[in-house]
Amino acid sequence: MKYEGVVIRPPSEADSLILQVTVGCSHNKCIFCPAYKAKRFRIKSFDEIKEDIDEASIHAQHLRRVFLADGDALIIPQQRLLEIINYLNAKLPKLRRIGIYGNAKSILKKSIEQLKELKKNKLSFIYLGIESGDEVTLKNIHKGITYEKMVEAAQRVKEASIKLSVTVLLGVAGTERSTIHAKETARILTDIQPDYIGALTLMIPPEAPLYSMVEEGKFELPSPFELLQELRIMIAESDLHNCLFFSNHASNYLPIKARLPRDKNSSLKLIDEVLSSGDETLLKPEYLRAL
Ligand code: SF4
Numbered sequence: 001m002k003y004e005g006v007v008i009r010p011p012s013e014a015d016s017l018i019l020q021v022t023v024g025c026s027h028n029k030c031i032f033c034p035a036y037k038a039k040r041f042r043i044k045s046f047d048e049i050k051e052d053i054d055e056a057s058i059h060a061q062h063l064r065r066v067f068l069a070d071g072d073a074l075i076i077p078q079q080r081l082l083e084i085i086n087y088l089n090a091k092l093p094k095l096r097r098i099g100i101y102g103n104a105k106s107i108l109k110k111s112i113e114q115l116k117e118l119k120k121n122k123l124s125f126i127y128l129g130i131e132s133g134d135e136v137t138l139k140n141i142h143k144g145i146t147y148e149k150m151v152e153a154a155q156r157v158k159e160a161s162i163k164l165s166v167t168v169l170l171g172v173a174g175t176e177r178s179t180i181h182a183k184e185t186a187r188i189l190t191d192i193q194p195d196y197i198g199a200l201t202l203m204i205p206p207e208a209p210l211y212s213m214v215e216e217g218k219f220e221l222p223s224p225f226e227l228l229q230e231l232r233i234m235i236a237e238s239d240l241h242n243c244l245f246f247s248n249h250a251s252n253y254l255p256i257k258a259r260l261p262r263d264k265n266s267s268l269k270l271i272d273e274v275l276s277s278g279d280e281t282l283l284k285p286e287y288l289r290a291l
Pocket residue numbers: 025026027028029030033034035036071072103129
């Protein structure tokens with residue numbers, strides 16, 4: 001398989017073949033995101049992709065799951081994307097599920113019928129980075145999308161019966177808007193009703209444009225306990241009907257895996273115990289945190 005640069009995938013795609021169909025991210029402006037800043041966005045040619053699929057079909061006929069990278073592979077025009085997916089299905093007879101990253105703008109470029117067509121051809125998971133429900137924060141981080149458009153995009157995915165997995169980002173609003181970020185994120189999660197939610201904690205490596213804002217004193221990251229408070233608000237104030245909620249990403253201070261609403265009270269109890277103890281040894285040590 002030929003990969004250009006570092007390739008990122010969601011933790012839940014650990015067992016999938018990662019097929020790089022785009023390079024970088026079509027948006028690439030989010031100031032907290034270091035992922036693709038060194039890559040110029042392009043869609044790989046079908047010949048390049050075909051070569052990788054052919055290679056996989058020789059060595060891994062048993063493959064059941066494929067994840068299409070990079071950052072925003074759903075931006076690929078419908079016919080080209082179908083061509084890739086159809087070829088995957090033809091070459092990998094045991095393929096059951098295809099996952100893909102898609103930002104809200106890319107989702108909205110597809111009609112419900114087009115999304116349903118992708119679903120019919122086994123594209124069954126879309127991963128969408130929401131980060132925050134707070135409009136001011138979305139603007140500040142250059143997310144390039146509004147609350148309303150993200151809800152519309154998410155509804156379209158759900159209407160096509162494609163599973164929707166979203167990420168939210170603890171700390172992304174800084175200390176200044178920490179509480180409102182958490183409350184508005186709880187609100188957007190309620191409006192969207194995702195199948196899966198991953199809460200990650202903001203880490204700011206030097207490659208992220210936000211890094212220089214921290215250096216200049218223009219952005220302050222909340223403390224670990226303030227971040228935990230954000231997590232508490234998101235769980236307490238959202239009203240989720242049937243969702244798996246994870247905060248067990250390597251960046252988080254307190255791992256939680258909860259089926260909501262069933263585990264809401266037990267999750268809040270755990271967070272409250274840690275918050276009221278004020279005991280930092282109950283949190284993941286810094287040296288174990290990573291992106
Ligand atoms: S967060 Fe997502 S949309 Fe924003 S730059 Fe990074 S990959 Fe692109």
